[in-house]
Amino acid sequence: MNLPERFLMCPPEFFQIDYVINPWMEGNIDRASATLAAEQWRQLHDALARHAAVELVTPYAGSPDMVFTANAGLVLGHDAVLSRFLHRERQGEEPHFRDWFQQHGFRVHELPKDLPFEGAGDALFDRAQGILWASYGFRTELDTHKLLAELLGVEVVSLRLVDKRFYHLDTCFCPLEGGFLVYYPPAFDARSNIQIERRVPEEKRLVLDESDAIHFAANAVNIGDVLLLHRVSESLRARLSAAGFRVFEAPLTEFIKSGGAAKCLSLRLSESPRAGTSAHSDVVSRVLSLEGHLLDSGLLDRALEMTVQEGGSFQILKFQLGKQRQSTSRAEIRISAPAAEVLGNVVSQLIDLGGVPAAPQQTGDARLETVTIDGVAPEDFYVTTIYPTEVRLDGRWVRITGQRMDGCIVIDDRDPARPVAGVRLLRDLRCGERVVVGVEGIQTVRKSESRDERGIGGASAAEFAFMGAGVSSERKIELVVRQIAWELERIRERGGKVVVVGGPVVIHTGGGEHLAELIRLGFVHVLLGGNGIAVHDIEQALLGTSLGVDMSLGTPVRGGHRHHLRAINTIRRCGSIAAAVEQGVLRSGIFYECVRAGVPFSLTASIRDDGPLPGVFTDMIEAQRDYARLITGAEMILMLSSMLHSIGVGNMTPAGVKLVCVDINPAVVTKLADRGSIESVGVVTDVGLFLSLLVQQVRVGRDALPRA
Ligand code: ARG
Numbered sequence: 001m002n003l004p005e006r007f008l009m010c011p012p013e014f015f016q017i018d019y020v021i022n023p024w025m026e027g028n029i030d031r032a033s034a035t036l037a038a039e040q041w042r043q044l045h046d047a048l049a050r051h052a053a054v055e056l057v058t059p060y061a062g063s064p065d066m067v068f069t070a071n072a073g074l075v076l077g078h079d080a081v082l083s084r085f086l087h088r089e090r091q092g093e094e095p096h097f098r099d100w101f102q103q104h105g106f107r108v109h110e111l112p113k114d115l116p117f118e119g120a121g122d123a124l125f126d127r128a129q130g131i132l133w134a135s136y137g138f139r140t141e142l143d144t145h146k147l148l149a150e151l152l153g154v155e156v157v158s159l160r161l162v163d164k165r166f167y168h169l170d171t172c173f174c175p176l177e178g179g180f181l182v183y184y185p186p187a188f189d190a191r192s193n194i195q196i197e198r199r200v201p202e203e204k205r206l207v208l209d210e211s212d213a214i215h216f217a218a219n220a221v222n223i224g225d226v227l228l229l230h231r232v233s234e235s236l237r238a239r240l241s242a243a244g245f246r247v248f249e250a251p252l253t254e255f256i257k258s259g260g261a262a263k264c265l266s267l268r269l270s271e272s273p274r275a276g277t278s279a280h281s282d283v284v285s286r287v288l289s290l291e292g293h294l295l296d297s298g299l300l301d302r303a304l305e306m307t308v309q310e311g312g313s314f315q316i317l318k319f320q321l322g323k324q325r326q327s328t329s330r331a332e333i334r335i336s337a338p339a340a341e342v343l344g345n346v347v348s349q350l351i352d353l354g355g356v357p358a359a360p361q362q363t364g365d366a367r368l369e370t371v372t373i374d375g376v377a378p379e380d381f382y383v384t385t386i387y388p389t390e391v392r393l394d395g396r397w398v399r400i401t402g403q404r405m406d407g408c409i410v411i412d413d414r415d416p417a418r419p420v421a422g423v424r425l426l427r428d429l430r431c432g433e434r435v436v437v438g439v440e441g442i443q444t445v446r447k448s449e450s451r452d453e454r455g456i457g458g459a460s461a462a463e464f465a466f467m468g469a470g471v472s473s474e475r476k477i478e479l480v481v482r483q484i485a486w487e488l489e490r491i492r493e494r495g496g497k498v499v500v501v502g503g504p505v506v507i508h509t510g511g512g513e514h515l516a517e518l519i520r521l522g523f524v525h526v527l528l529g530g531n532g533i534a535v536h537d538i539e540q541a542l543l544g545t546s547l548g549v550d551m552s553l554g555t556p557v558r559g560g561h562r563h564h565l566r567a568i569n570t571i572r573r574c575g576s577i578a579a580a581v582e583q584g585v586l587r588s589g590i591f592y593e594c595v596r597a598g599v600p601f602s603l604t605a606s607i608r609d610d611g612p613l614p615g616v617f618t619d620m621i622e623a624q625r626d627y628a629r630l631i632t633g634a635e636m637i638l639m640l641s642s643m644l645h646s647i648g649v650g651n652m653t654p655a656g657v658k659l660v661c662v663d664i665n666p667a668v669v670t671k672l673a674d675r676g677s678i679e680s681v682g683v684v685t686d687v688g689l690f691l692s693l694l695v696q697q698v699r700v701g702r703d704a705l706p707r708a
Helices: 034-049 093-105 141-151 190-199 210-214 235-244 300-311 339-352 463-468 474-493 512-518 531-543 560-574 577-583 589-599 620-631 641-650 666-673 685-704
Strands: 006-009 053-056 073-076 079-082 107-109 123-126 131-136 155-160 171-177 181-183 206-209 222-224 225-231 247-248 284-292 313-320 331-335 366-371 389-393 397-399 407-411 418-424 434-437 442-444 500-504 526-530 601-604 636-640 656-664 678-684
Touching: 006 034, 034 053, 034 093, 034 225, 034 418, 053 531, 073 093, 073 141, 079 093, 079 141, 093 107, 123 171, 131 141, 141 155, 155 190, 155 601, 190 531, 206 235, 235 247, 235 474, 284 300, 284 339, 300 313, 300 331, 300 339, 331 339, 339 442, 389 407, 397 418, 434 463, 442 678, 474 500, 474 685, 500 512, 512 531, 512 589, 512 685, 526 531, 526 589, 526 620, 526 641, 531 577, 531 589, 531 601, 560 577, 577 589, 636 641, 636 685, 641 656, 641 666, 656 666, 666 678
Parallel strands: 006 053, 079 107, 131 155, 181 206, 225 247, 500 526, 500 636, 526 601, 636 656, 656 678
Antiparallel strands: 073 079, 123 131, 171 181, 222 225, 284 331, 313 331, 366 434, 389 397, 389 442, 407 418, 407 434
């Protein structure tokens, strides 16, 4: 009988679980039964031999996983691309497989060193589509996909594996004759699933449930209408038979302990090249360099982690280590991605981390596109960050003005000698304006941060280390407060600007009098907040309660829940907060002090507000504009227990402005302090307590340092 298909297998003479390189092997060291494995392998071999020619490669002691011949390499026609195992434990198999291929007339191709590729475990031909599906994420490196396309002259579609139980493509994905596909979607990232759905019509997709997937139902050998696999559920068997397949089970429990089943134990040698196909892969890459305190600030870590998380891959081409604590390091990193849009996303985030093209001379100008609809940016617009940014125009780097995050960069080059680049919010874009798109010719200028600098005023790492953790003992809070008081003093002395963003909790926690004192002492130069902080401050000034709670006793007052409405009404009668002060109606509190000291304030309403007080912005866009105007030039912003107003302000603030975020809820503090900016400090504590400590401290400062 002349069988059309040929497979390679390897007898399990030396098979055992000797090490752990996938989750299936965990807890299974030495637990495979040699006799049972031999019997199971024999049954698979015999079943396969009924439908195809089976050849054998000699097993070697010390290479227990050689039984998994799917990982020997990838065969197309007479070409064999040899595997390069990721794990040292399996690298010893490579020469044995190379010899076998060579002795059997294959042209052996070897991939560059340092580029892991695990053969037909991670690359599966789809005969119906005439393509090669290849995976990355665990074993095989993405960069090999492009090389496979070129070596074999095929179109390669890259899929990313994300569940470590399905570490090889053939554990969760199996193209069948007739264009069918058995697969387990959760083993892939969203983008890969879209690729699969685009290429395989729905009626051909046989989706596995988790139970079939973990019983290796996708690890099947398909010959014509025959399917050999470890185990199949009744419902899957029915679906497969409706699709015209005859399913044969061959129990492979001993091999599953090693993370492989029927397909892994065999390598198809009879895949013929198709006429009319040509090399193609969407994999793209780019080399960037990153400089700074890469290791001690965790910058490199963040950059690489992000790259992988976003579906890219990296190779560190060069690394210069800064040996002293103060010296910086430099890394040259090759970033690869399965498609241009993924690369664009990764690169733009690396730019945010300070990444620059490794070969600046090869960098082009920033790409510009024209706005065609008011308030709508071109598709691929670059989104700004808090970091100082430069764009390359006509060969020159131009610093953008009005730096803030979440905007577009608009270029005004009416005067070609002096082009201006500014940040514009989407809603403010106008037809005809030219916006920077893509990631070419954009760089952020980042102060290189070291661990020591994380904190304010050059405080040492030890002093501020607790902040990142979000938990702060009282003793440490005193330390931070001392630092902040010191900063406030210095800013006041040089005539700088401090902005306070506050929530009503400032009043509820008894912090009102302390904040009022800070204003009186000249430490606060702008106050921002919602209707609430003003309402309760005024309620306290007029009626002694905050949301109906007596502030000296700390107990609710009968009928007190109406107090805040009476306060609002009083101010409405006066016409404005300032008018209430002038008329002698409002005689204490935060807003009284603001009016007295001429400290500008801006209040913004929300859906829950009563009133609101006169002068409160109810148009959010107007409010954002007013905030933006008032914070311009700020050196420090104290954010006191007001999550939404603080986030709003944080979004408008460029890096370099010190943000101090105080909140009892660690989640709020982390969200704000963790902008990746070295100037942000978070303090988890009661805001009333914080303000009382701060006032004490600025008083101490004044006593210690008498002013001229
Ligand atoms: N223990 C082997 C490994 O982790 C199992 C290989 C399974 N082979 C496969 N094609 N999925 O490498």
